[in-house]
Amino acid sequence: MTQIATARPGLTDLGPIAQLRAGKLVxxxxxxxxxxxxxxxxxxxxVRGDxxxxxxxVLHSGLIRHVPITLGQAVVVMSFVVLLLWIPLREMPGLGTISNALVVGFSADATLALxxxxxxxxxxxxxMVGGIVANGVASALYIGAQLGRGPRDGLMTGLHRRTGVSLRLVRTGLEVAVVVIGLLLGGVAGLGTVLYALAIGPLTQLMLPWFTVAVEAPADTQTSALGGDQR
Incomplete structure (x- = not known):
């Protein structure tokens, strides 16, 4: 028997259809x-802070040194590559997942053009500092809308669920791996990379309650608290 839907003030773990049926889409x-x-x-x-x-x-900036595409296009391409890795992990994309894969890259290219x-x-x-803070605000806005994980975040949570390794360790392992690969490809790392890694989690966690929209969800739906780079 389906339990009655209730308003959840925190983050909820909803499937792609339930996300759209959870209300407050306006x-x-x-x-x-x-x-x-x-x-x-x-x-x-x-990027412009350099x-x-x-x-x-760092990985995206290294990739464009070898493939004739823009940085934003590299973000889009890698988003869909990561989504392929969701298949064996049995992660389900939502509207926010697909939108994330496209909109972030196009917006980045538009910003770089201007x-x-x-x-x-x-x-x-x-x-650099404004970019890190704005990224924290953007993460809180996007996550708080509760319309699906970003490709890279879904990879993190999928690996956590399948392996039992902690989210923090999975995230650290993924980020170290992509930085190393990016540097080998000639990508750009520096002070901003370190500051981002230290600040983005606390910034997102601080601002997430401001933007999390309470949604209608089944009473047995689990709540979660994700932070960090949600793309």
Whole structure:
């Protein structure tokens, strides 16, 4: 017998259809896409700051040195490559998952087309710090809309569920791996990479309660608390 749906104030673990049936789409859909666009903008700011990128973007920046595509296109391509890895993990994508795979990369390319690298170090530091903070806001907006995990986050949670290894250890292992591969490909790492790794989890955790939309979910639905890079 199906249990009565109830409003959940925290994050809920819903399937792709349940996400759309959970109500408040008038708020959740705009919040999802504002968050995804801002995520791409924050990536563009960090690129133009030229003081180091987020771990997955170290990989993307290395990839474009060998393949004739833009950074945003590399984000899109790698998103769908990661989604292929969801298949053996039996992760289910939602609207937010597919939107994430497309919107973040296009938004990053648009930002890079409009913004040049400043010469002044102070301006570059401001772009790096602003990019990290904006990324935290974007993550909280996107996650709080409760419309599906990002490709890379789903890979993390899928590996955690299948292996039993802690989320923190899985995330650390994935990020170390992509940074190493990115550096081998000629990617850009630096101070921004370290600051991002240290700050993004606490920033997202701080702001997530501000933007999490309470949704209608079955009474037996589990709640979760995800943080960090949610792409």
């Amino acid at each position: 708020r959740r859909l705009p919040q999802l896409y504002v968050g995804l666009v801002l995520y791409g903008v924050s990536l563009g700011w960090m 003081l180091g990128l987020a771990p997955w973007d 913004l040049d690298r400043p010469d002044a170090l102070g301006a570059r530091v401001a772009l």
